[in-house]
Amino acid sequence: MNGFFFFYTLVILVVCIGAGLLQFAAAGATRSRAHVALGSFFLLYFCELGAIFLEEFLSQNIAFPEAAYYEIINPVARTALSTLLLGALWAAALCWLERFDVKRWLLPTGAFLAAHVACVALLPYGAVRQFLYYTCRQVFLAFMLVYAWRSLASEPKDRPWLIGAKKWLTWMAVGLVAITAEDLLVIIVLDPLYVASLPLYLAERNFAENVMLLALAWVSCAQALDVLQFRLRQPPAPAPAKDGADETFTHHRDERLPRFAEQHGLTAREREVLALVLENKSNTEMADELFLSVGTVKTHVHNIVKKAGAKSRDDLRRNFWETA
Numbered sequence: 001m002n003g004f005f006f007f008y009t010l011v012i013l014v015v016c017i018g019a020g021l022l023q024f025a026a027a028g029a030t031r032s033r034a035h036v037a038l039g040s041f042f043l044l045y046f047c048e049l050g051a052i053f054l055e056e057f058l059s060q061n062i063a064f065p066e067a068a069y070y071e072i073i074n075p076v077a078r079t080a081l082s083t084l085l086l087g088a089l090w091a092a093a094l095c096w097l098e099r100f101d102v103k104r105w106l107l108p109t110g111a112f113l114a115a116h117v118a119c120v121a122l123l124p125y126g127a128v129r130q131f132l133y134y135t136c137r138q139v140f141l142a143f144m145l146v147y148a149w150r151s152l153a154s155e156p157k158d159r160p161w162l163i164g165a166k167k168w169l170t171w172m173a174v175g176l177v178a179i180t181a182e183d184l185l186v187i188i189v190l191d192p193l194y195v196a197s198l199p200l201y202l203a204e205r206n207f208a209e210n211v212m213l214l215a216l217a218w219v220s221c222a223q224a225l226d227v228l229q230f231r232l233r234q235p236p237a238p239a240p241a242k243d244g245a246d247e248t249f250t251h252h253r254d255e256r257l258p259r260f261a262e263q264h265g266l267t268a269r270e271r272e273v274l275a276l277v278l279e280n281k282s283n284t285e286m287a288d289e290l291f292l293s294v295g296t297v298k299t300h301v302h303n304i305v306k307k308a309g310a311k312s313r314d315d316l317r318r319n320f321w322e323t324a
Contacts, residue, residue, distance in 0.1 A: 273304060
């Protein structure tokens with residue numbers, strides 16, 4: 001096996017393990033299903049790439065017939081692993097967008113599995129079969145990107161902390177085009193005779209996909225580390241900022257607010273009031289900002305405290321940062 005590809009693959013495997021463990025650590029601190037799903041995705045990617053790496057390592061001194069170039073190695077195991085892998089990423093996307101439910105997760109994942117099975121069972125051996133088999137992944141990823149983009153576009157005011165993700169989704173779309181182009185080049189365009197010196201299972205790999213994985217690991221791990229560092233501090237309070245609101249406080253509050261509101265059955269108005277309670281606003285300040293009477297604000301605060309099982313506003317704020 002070429003030394004570059006050997007160490008290159010080891011780096012990707014180490015990144016997957018590290019990113020997966022960090023996501024599970026963040027999940028333990030926040031009880032977030034998005035971190036659990038994303039951690040599962042990284043560990044499953046480790047298993048998939050590790051299987052390819054092992055096949056290459058064990059076969060390095062064995063003659064590799066040209067006729068096997070378009071083979072899908074262990075199609076049953078590969079299909080099952082791919083379904084779990086993409087299913088975990090889809091679950092992470094749904095949790096991140098706060099739209100997860102079993103039916104919404106199951107239908108696209110089931111369609112992906114069915115498409116993979118159809119490629120293996122119905123198409124004859126060859127380049128087209130292999131290309132379509134891997135293109136199923138790109139179609140599923142494209143569906144996730146479109147769904148995420150439409151979700152962000154349809155509810156920008158409800159989830160302001162997600163707006164910055166549009167730039168990231170654009171780069172993901174560029175990466176998806178690169179992945180598809182690489183598969184087209186390696187599987188359809190190149191003659192197997194010209195890639196004999198490269199890794200034996202070159203068609204099983206996709207280097208653009210690896211780059212996309214590294215970018216996802218970088219962004220998600222930075223967020224996970226931010227969450228863990230944030231949890232190590234005392235429950236925060238908004239700090240005065242020269243140019244308006246405290247952005248760090250606002251980001252973490254808005255990220256957790258929808259989940260906390262859903263857990264405790266808060267109404268849309270109660271959610272607005274809670275956001276201001278977390279800013280330590282007085283009843284009068286909240287009334288002026290929301291165009292409500294002070295008495296109405298007091299009623300909303302009382303209902304929020306009761307629904308959250310808290311004893312006071314201070315207790316409510318502690319519960320929010322500890323459990324949201």
